[in-house]
Amino acid sequence: MKLQAVKGTFDILPDAQPYWHHLYSAAERVLTRAGVRELTPPVFEHSDVFVKSAGASSDLVVQKEMYTFTDAGERSLTLRPEFTPGVLRAFVEHGMYTLPAPVKLWCKGPIFRAEKPQRGRFRQFHQVDCEFLGLASPLVDAEAVTLLYRVLGACGLKNLTVRLGSVGDPEDARAYNSYLRDELGKRATELSEMSRERLRLNPMRVLDAKDEGDQKIVGTLKRPLDFLNDEARAHFGAVQRFLTDWEVPFEIDDSVVRGLDYYRRTAFEIHHAGIGAQSALGGGGRYDGLVESLGGPATPGVGWAFGVERVLDAMEQDGVEVPRSPGPTLFLVPMDDEAISEVAKLASELRSSLSVHHAYSRRNPGKGLRDADRSGARFAGLRGERERERGVYTFKNLRSGEQHEVSEADLKTFLGARLKDVR
Ligand code: AMP
Numbered sequence: 001m002k003l004q005a006v007k008g009t010f011d012i013l014p015d016a017q018p019y020w021h022h023l024y025s026a027a028e029r030v031l032t033r034a035g036v037r038e039l040t041p042p043v044f045e046h047s048d049v050f051v052k053s054a055g056a057s058s059d060l061v062v063q064k065e066m067y068t069f070t071d072a073g074e075r076s077l078t079l080r081p082e083f084t085p086g087v088l089r090a091f092v093e094h095g096m097y098t099l100p101a102p103v104k105l106w107c108k109g110p111i112f113r114a115e116k117p118q119r120g121r122f123r124q125f126h127q128v129d130c131e132f133l134g135l136a137s138p139l140v141d142a143e144a145v146t147l148l149y150r151v152l153g154a155c156g157l158k159n160l161t162v163r164l165g166s167v168g169d170p171e172d173a174r175a176y177n178s179y180l181r182d183e184l185g186k187r188a189t190e191l192s193e194m195s196r197e198r199l200r201l202n203p204m205r206v207l208d209a210k211d212e213g214d215q216k217i218v219g220t221l222k223r224p225l226d227f228l229n230d231e232a233r234a235h236f237g238a239v240q241r242f243l244t245d246w247e248v249p250f251e252i253d254d255s256v257v258r259g260l261d262y263y264r265r266t267a268f269e270i271h272h273a274g275i276g277a278q279s280a281l282g283g284g285g286r287y288d289g290l291v292e293s294l295g296g297p298a299t300p301g302v303g304w305a306f307g308v309e310r311v312l313d314a315m316e317q318d319g320v321e322v323p324r325s326p327g328p329t330l331f332l333v334p335m336d337d338e339a340i341s342e343v344a345k346l347a348s349e350l351r352s353s354l355s356v357h358h359a360y361s362r363r364n365p366g367k368g369l370r371d372a373d374r375s376g377a378r379f380a381g382l383r384g385e386r387e388r389e390r391g392v393y394t395f396k397n398l399r400s401g402e403q404h405e406v407s408e409a410d411l412k413t414f415l416g417a418r419l420k421d422v423r
Helices: 014-033 047-054 084-093 138-154 170-186 193-201 203-208 212-218 230-245 308-317 337-350 365-374 385-390 411-419
Strands: 044-046 067-070 076-079 103-112 124-133 160-166 250-252 263-272 280-287 301-307 330-334 356-358 379-383 392-397 403-407
Touching: 014 103, 014 124, 014 138, 014 308, 044 047, 044 084, 047 076, 047 084, 084 103, 084 124, 084 301, 124 138, 124 280, 124 308, 138 160, 138 230, 138 263, 138 280, 138 301, 160 230, 170 193, 170 203, 193 203, 203 212, 230 250, 230 263, 263 301, 263 308, 280 308, 301 308, 330 337, 330 365, 337 356, 337 379, 337 385, 365 379, 379 385, 385 392, 385 403, 403 411
Parallel strands: 160 250, 330 356, 330 379
Antiparallel strands: 044 076, 067 076, 103 124, 124 301, 160 263, 263 280, 280 301, 379 392, 392 403
């Protein structure tokens, strides 16, 4: 059998790395400035962490999208299908609820879901995730939305749309769900199979249906916002006022409901015009009860996550330019056998302060300089019998073509003087 990457997974090749670095460093810059601290949870957890927090009706559980396995110690473990539960497990385990609120945490890394692979949908993909714990104030919802918008802006994206909705408090959601059960129940035979299943488990998720027939039916219904109680309505209003005040553009979209049961009040998504059907780059919302379900004290929270692959796709659509990794400062060319170990030793010394590559076998000067050029180096240093006799290296500036000898004794000073303005 020819071994290949598992379906739904992919390699991030060296040429792609600068884009990933660009994205992660933009996230780190924006979030760190806002006092959000990085936490790295393990890739797998006890399955209970995800099962307890996801709620019985979530897609992850219902559609068996979790990679769950039993280890040699008969423990049921799961590769994380999202960050939030693991972060909250860590929050509880390390007693972070005693820290001044809000406790702001972010993480990055791979996520695993056993979904059907298609464009923009993988089985191992990556997310940047952010959680704000401990305050119920709309100020925190607005800060969360703003930081999501700013991180993606810092990645170089334009054409971003924030869609903002509210699912109200649990009693509003209950009232709305029972309204949906009544209305959709009457037309259940016209719904797709997936929507019928959602209708049974969590009717609000039918609003998310991709099926056109379902969407036609959904279009005739009242919306979650029609069911908000006064406090939830005031909260939603306050979030909007902060966002307007902070010049974060958004549109109200009351079809934004999140896939998991624990969301309440604010729900949001961020979309990009260029990436087709899967246009959601990320989303999030306010949740409640999640920290308790993991054994901690009652703690309100807001969180979001975005998909790194989708954002990279959007960056490509927007023509975002990312600095390429530069070639080495110096490329050393051994021109006889004795020089091979000489240049390797010199490279190893110089690497404490410079990026230095070299050829691993003897080269004639023409071929050696071509290798140096191809590596993207700024300078080439040639060493052969003639140089050894004179105790020098022949240096060539690969941009200007200027060439001269430098004695071994002067080598470091020469490089220091010539290269400090380079790197
Ligand atoms: P979710 O945690 O389902 O709200 O997803 C948040 C974001 O992660 C989505 O908006 C996508 O950008 C990304 N995402 C979710 N599932 C996948 C997947 N299977 N493959 C790639 N990206 C995904």
